[in-house]
Amino acid sequence: MAKSLQEGDKAPDFSMPSTDGPIQLKDFKGSYLVLYFYPKDDTPGCTTEAKDFTSLAAEFAKRNAKIVGVSRDPMAKHEKFAAKHELDVILASDESGETTESYGTWVEKNMYGKRYMGVARATFLIDPSGTIIKSWKKVRVKGHAEAVLEELPA
Helix, strand or coil, rough: CCCCCCCCCCCCCCCCCCCCCCHHHHHCCCCCCEEEEECCCHHHHHHHHHHHHHHHCCCCCCCCEEEEEEECHHHHHHHHHHHHCCCCCCEEEEECCCHHHHHHCEEEECCCCCCEEEEHHHEEEEECCCEEEEEEECCCCHHHHHHHHCCCCC
């Protein structure tokens, strides 16, 4: 990760278009925020992750938590992705890459010997005052949404 955010750090501010309209970090003050970064809409792992968070959305809401998925895909792609899979999470578009950079999730990847830059799958749990209280880097999708939910006060 380019910048390593730690638990206890203030969450970097952001401003992005989303499936819920324009959003900023301050919009979530007073609630927990699950801010998860993923590589690309409508790919197998990213679809599973979004569906897993959607299946637990009511449980997250009971614990005063909002869920926002961030990728560098454009809004039109996010809207199709959300509609196709009936997603109940906010999807934010970081086409400029500012937010992925500030959260340290824009990284060099290596596939079949080819190096390229891409979004690392990572999640940040931010408390109601805007402080990172838990982070998951190099996320494995299976069981991840449940693990995040377990970190929230019941």
